[in-house]
Amino acid sequence: MIVHDLFLPSPLLALSAGTMVLLASIAWRRSAARSLSIGLITFLAALALTGRHVGSAPPGTVTLFIQDRWADYNGILIVLSSISILLMSWRDLARDPAHPADESALLLLTGTLGAVAMVFSANYIPFFLGLEILGISLLGLVASRRLRFPEGCEAAMKYLILSGLSSAILLFGAGLAYAVTGSLHFTLPVAAGSPGIQTAATIMILIGIFFKLSAVPFHLWLPDVMEGAPVPVAAFIAMVSKIAIFSSLVRFFGTGHLPFYMQSLMPAVIILTILGGNLQALQQTSFTRLLACSSIAHVGYLLIAVLSPGQLQSGVITIYLAAYTASTLGVFAIISAFGSPGHPDGTEIADWKGLFSTRPFLAVTLSLMLLSLAGIPPGIGFFAKFGIIATGVERQHDLLLAVLVTGSIIGLYYYLNIIRVMTGAATPLMVPPRTRQPELTVLVTVLTIIVIIGGLFPARLLRPLLPAPAMTPPYQDVMKASRSG
Template sequence: MIGHDVFLPTPLPVLSMGIMVTLAAVAWRRSVGRSIACAMVTLLAASAVVDRHTGGRPQHGISLFIQDQWTTYTAMLIIFSSMCILLMSWRDLKHDRSTLVDEYPLLLMLGTLGALAMVFSANYMPFFVGLEILGVSLMGLVTFRRGSFLQGCEAAMKYLILSGVSSAILLFGIGLAYGITGSLRFIPPTAIGDMPAALSMAATLMILTGMFFKLSAVPFHMWLPDVMEGAPVPVAAFLAVVSKIAIFSSLVRYFGTGGQPEFINDVLYVVIILTIMGGNLLALRQASLIRLLACSSIAHVGYLLIAFLCPGRLQSGAITVYLAAYTASTLGVFAIITAFATPEGADGTVIAQWKGLFFNRPFLASAMSLMLLSLAGIPPGIGFFAKFEIAATGVEHRRGLLLCVLILGSIIGLYYYLNIIRTMMTVPSLPSPGLNRHARPELTALVIVLSVIVMIGGLFPARAIHPFLPAPTVPPQTQDRMAH
């Protein structure tokens, strides 16, 4: 499906206005509760107008944004995820009197604005600006780790250096692409232009490498576990969900359904195999739940790339269902981790701390098991249906090797997911240390909502797939040509 060019998607000015109002309120008088409320109202307003836009295609000039069902769907996922992450952060922000943290909701809204700008982009300029807005806000959010400022600064520094390197590679590729095509339109440089093939290939590979860095696909993945471990738990969820959705949405938009050049297939084959096997094997060694989830998210990027490599009638359904399954299940796991954190600083990120939780907090332990089974691709969660759709795309294109890797990676993943469930079912010889036995009401409600989404998607897959929307094709290649 080809979308239509728009002057400005409405969620972008809504979020910008909310940020400005919150800034003015902070300048007048600091109030964490008011800043959180402003952020939540802004996100709700953006979700209400997510499918609307201001103006049409410019008659003279460059079209910067595009809007279709794909952008509406991924933008809604991003806004929903940001609202969930704000709820996860609510108590720590509201009751931590040691620091003034009005900046946290502002940075969260700013990161959401950057992610949405990337999703709606039909042009290199807003895409790169959105990417940098997202990166800068994440660097600030990572430093908000409670009780461990130095660890947060270390994680932010790692993210700053590696994010800068990947952005430089991406920007160099964009410059080459503009030199080849004479256009800033968001299309692969191999699609048009009469420059040497090697130059087009270099530009495409640089852009792809920059996106792989942001997606943390192997071998560009080493920064993610360290950064997520050093960040607060809700910010780790933002990294694992929102930033991944934004980058993957841009990747699909850039190459489109069937739009990727042929020579990229071999590159993607290698990256997919390394990403699935590397992410799952790294997760086997982790004693920290956050690092395990970081490695797990690397593997899930590999599963998504299988569908990306297999254009066809099944591709759009596989991608959209998998994004929904990954988003709901991952947010659920992070919400439960946050629910078990204590004011004294025990954050529940060590797997051994979860021993015996089925006997102490059976509801949240059961919800945790549901989310982990969904991530593993086991019924009754939506993850089973999502992984089945990914496998179906591979069968449709006869990608036998990738299917074998998917099955092997899923078996490895099943081991470390079930190990967490086994730990929760183990009767502790001593009382489990440090975790909160009384979850907050807002987090309990959030876990219930996410559990219902995961269950309905798994039990009623035919109804679950109906509202999911088709992925886009490459935008028209004959429009918005620019002179050198």
């Protein structure tokens, strides 16, 4: 690439530079605390550089990256989630002298780099590179569970195989799209002839994305992988990789009306995702598995908004992402705060019995987060779900709304079930000792405040951030002209 054509969003630059600094630092001397600090500083730098970019693209050319408010917003969400996840894993990594833990910080950093690259990419190549960087980092992170190493390895293998399979399908789809349109531009392949190959390309790309997004029927890996992974890594899978892939999905389809074959395919996937996720969550006894299933269901709700273009859509998707991120991060932060070395780590629901009397702060905040996920006021999730229903009503998706209501009622049951367990009588044996963990207390408090304030005053979050409807015919002409010229 020629230097004067270079266009690079600054957060990517910050994350890459931070990765190199971290590698150099590890090569010099291993120290978990220093690695974590470098990671934290890198994330803060990436956050501070959001909205800036290096170089400028001449108008009309096809760039590798794109920077608009949608990309910036998702980038911020991803980096903020990564900061929270770093704080969650800080205690276990920094206070465990037996296992050098620099790799975790490094993989967290590269994983975030991959996710942010996906968010900013406007081309198949950086998108796929980002996807793979993220996937490979996750592989290492998932296997890093020290207390239950075999389970972590099993989960990592599962992730490796399925993720490789879905990447291959996605890559094949991208190749077909290139064959049809002659462009690597990351958007719906639209060309004059050969509708069959276009459809095949779209569906293959979509299958790849649904795999990563764990939409039913491509969801089976998620609960297993999240259960095998350490708690902060499970949070990473549920937040960072999902936000990245979801933002790419929105960029791929644009916000306009979908092609007609998608109009029948998407509702089917949404219905399966909502019902499948919720019904599977009903049977779980493991908290992380339950959260995995609930995150599948939330993807389903979010896809309803994607399917409903209209006046409300943009603001609703924005607020739903924020609500899902804040509430789920809150739950994971509380699980991390609950667990302490040598005691139940809170990944089984039964561990939480009687928490209202033993550790009321955690119990109250966890209830709030769960209610927010279930869509009950005063949490931010209430307004988010309200918005999703509003978009559905606006486009009159009657069947999807019925499924959403059914799914929400089922969801309510399993969320309430955890609160019910916490109100039960505590068995004295299971009370874990309190450990000092100021970073987790601060994190949980901040997330709680975000969830409540966001729920009471959501007006500021309602912003139109989605990318403009991508493929308009004039734009295509410009692209073709630039390619031939």
